[in-house]
Amino acid sequence: MIAVEIAQRAKLNENVCGDVAAVTRKPSGVLVAVADGLGHGEFAYEAARTFCDFARHHAEDPIESIMSEATRVMAKTRGAAAALININEDQKILEFVGIGNIELRGVSKEKIAPVSMPGIVGTALRRLRSFRYKLHGNDLFVIFSDGISSRFGLDDYRGLREKEIAERILRELGKPHDDATCVVIRVDGASL
Template identity: 35%
Template sequence: MKYGVYLRPKPERAISGDAYTIREAEGSVLLGLADGLGSGEEAARASRLAVACIEEHASLPLVEILQRCHFALRNTRGVVLGLLRVDLQAGQVRYAGVGNIGIYALTREPFHPISYNGIVGYRLPRVHEFVAPYHPGDLFVLYSDGVNGAFHGNEALLRTEEDPQEIAGTIARLYGRPDDDVSVLVAR
């Protein structure tokens, strides 16, 4: 798989409250995107702690990773968090998310996961994994609430053979909100 990432802090802030991780291991890839509540240093601290927790527990099922992160973030302002695992060998994709982290999948077979309402570190809802077949060429976009989801309708952008880094940058540039941290993580 190839990846593209775009992160931009809120204009008046020096640091983004969003963080991400990409972990490749044994024929699978784990992608995580965390958005710390609010913006600035405290949001960044919470999202960095979430990423460290994801990386420490990357081999666990997604729901268990969310539970571990919830416990680790109890003394922070919390995060919203999306986790996507692509098992390249088994041909399967899984998603679990909490809060207003967005996910969009342009796949050969239907895959329409959602994130459950809640805050990791404050109120963790009952979360279920969404599972679907994976085929090479399937496109996945994780994005923070600093991105307008209207890009879902931009088929020309999403169906292009462009590098995922170009797609992430274009989504951020065209659909990023000017008054928030912006993060986009693309995998194909």
């Protein structure tokens, strides 16, 4: 089983959150998209939502092609930082691709330290780099926008339920002056 929980809020004095996260369940597993629209407010939300809608509609495509194809629709928006995480339970792998400040952390048997490429989805696409990790069972992953301080150790949260991890990271590490999003994924060992 793949458990996914999202915690999110807008920056201080803003009603609309410019970060969007989308979870798409597929026969093979799950695709998670996280986008942080440039700036704040309505238009930031519009850009982030456009990315996540595109990802949802193309959820069966390889993540690199979703990311590169999204450039076209995103050109009509103000752009976003974005990341895609695909978990394939049959192949027991997690794949990541990111552009801009969305980070993935993981606690697993191997070191999980992918990097997002610099840039904005919606401007000319430069080089993409994707990362692929083997799942071992009971792997824990956190994806977060730059409205969350990266100064935390995921080990500290490991014993908690997914929803509680997401909410605590948001509460304890969220920056008041930026939209903040935290997505927690746990892959149960039983399903692998």
